Amino acid sequence: MTLPRIFLVGVFVCLGVYLFATAPEPLPDGDVEMAGCRHPVNAVFDGVNAINEEARTVYTKRIVGGGKAAGLTFGEEWQEPGVEQGPLPALFLRATAAHLETLPPRLGLYLGSDAPINKSNLFGAAQLSVFDQIKTTREAVYSEDPQSGFVAMYPDVAGVAPCVSCHNAHPDSPKKDWKLNDVMGATTWTYPASEVTADEFLDVVDAMYASVAHTYDSYLSKAAGFEVPVQIGAEWPREGVRVLPEVGVFLNEVKTQASPAVLEALTRDRRHPDGQPTQDALAAQADGGQVPCGF
């Protein structure tokens, strides 16, 4: 269970190297670089969005759900000294986004809304108009804006009752009549370039995983100092016991869930920068269509 993403990516890398190193004259121009392919930024957004969604699901169900049943609490003040809480899922995302900002790939993430509890989550004018479209279509929208560069927004839907009840009851919520299945906001990603190399793609994916791990680790550090002790490690998951998984175990849960979507995003719609036919197409000729574009 610890291998999936790296393993699957590794399989594709090896397969690509193997095929391009051994297939007879697969390319019309012998100088075409193996690593030359470009991935569209929309595929990068889809990959990191899948990671974020899985991290939120694993965190909400396994950590918050399991933790509450064992008497742990989660709230807005979790970072305050003396408060024995973990982060709410929305704050988990916020902390992940803040860490992502400190890492080299210039990937931006925030969860915005037109009626946010926290005013800093209010969309700007450009994103508000895209958000109106998302509320109608409930589909992701990819756009470009002069300030942020390339932008992808994915609907954030009130899928379970607590989304609605907590927001409606929150003193800072400007909207008190959220209903189940409303589009409450949009997970919004920004990136400055329209395309990335395979290395850049993997760097972005690594940065996202590292940020998820960093946020979870901050919670573990906090939990280690709780007055009523929380065990970390071996016993997790055990019903009704104050125990949390180690950071590596948590991250592997997320990776296991996210890898198929990340891999799909990594191997889709690539283009050779010199206008050559895509290596996917050439590889397909060489090997019946199983091979991704050159890594």
Ligand code: HEC
């Ligand atoms: C226990 C309370 C609680 C629950 C449950 C909850 N939220 Fe929130 N949510 C918050 C708080 C508090 C914030 C503001 C976090 C911040 O300071 O950025 C927030 C932020 C958000 C935002 C960003 C805009 C804003 O309001 O600031 C969206 C969108 C959102 N939540 C959607 C959801 C969805 C969808 C669910 C269910 C899957 C959900 N929330 C569950 C409390 C909750």
